[in-house]
Amino acid sequence: MSFIGRPINLAVVAVVALLLAGTVGATVVYQSSASDLEAQNEQLRDRNEELRQELENARTELQILRERVADLNQSLQQTEGDVGQVASELESTERLLNQTQSELEETEASLQESRDQLEAVRENLDEARSTISDLEDRVSELEQENEELESSVSDLEDENQDLSERVDDLQDENGDLRDDLDSVCDDLADAQNGSVPSECR
Numbered sequence: 001m002s003f004i005g006r007p008i009n010l011a012v013v014a015v016v017a018l019l020l021a022g023t024v025g026a027t028v029v030y031q032s033s034a035s036d037l038e039a040q041n042e043q044l045r046d047r048n049e050e051l052r053q054e055l056e057n058a059r060t061e062l063q064i065l066r067e068r069v070a071d072l073n074q075s076l077q078q079t080e081g082d083v084g085q086v087a088s089e090l091e092s093t094e095r096l097l098n099q100t101q102s103e104l105e106e107t108e109a110s111l112q113e114s115r116d117q118l119e120a121v122r123e124n125l126d127e128a129r130s131t132i133s134d135l136e137d138r139v140s141e142l143e144q145e146n147e148e149l150e151s152s153v154s155d156l157e158d159e160n161q162d163l164s165e166r167v168d169d170l171q172d173e174n175g176d177l178r179d180d181l182d183s184v185c186d187d188l189a190d191a192q193n194g195s196v197p198s199e200c201r
Helices: 002-191
Strands: none
Touching: none
């Protein structure tokens, strides 16, 4: 009986020893695993906190970007409106420029025509001035000639007056001579018994 009990006890002891050894090993392994898990959990908590912070930062940046996009869209719409207005003003300005260019060309043509006319008038004026100068010279010559002729006419009138007076004197003298001749002829006729010389006939 005791022989049988001793092997059983030894077996029990061996089993217990094995169980204790397994429990101790399992405890050591568990404790090691728990420490590792705790460290991993701590790292995960830190990483999670970092990720949470990064996520918050990303959300903030996303909100900023969204606001920036909204501002850009608004600016784009305003710019497109400004571009349309500027394009319309540009078209109007181009039309005005074309009209002004046409008016400028017409004005330049009119200016050139006026310059040509002015040049022609100047040439005509030069010719007229030359003609006037020639005419003035001719007038001076004619005036001088007229003065000379007037002087000659005056001299001739004086001479004519003198001659007229001389003719009158001669006529008077001739009359007197005829009277004397008639008287002499009458005397001769009386002296010659009616015979009259041929000079008395």
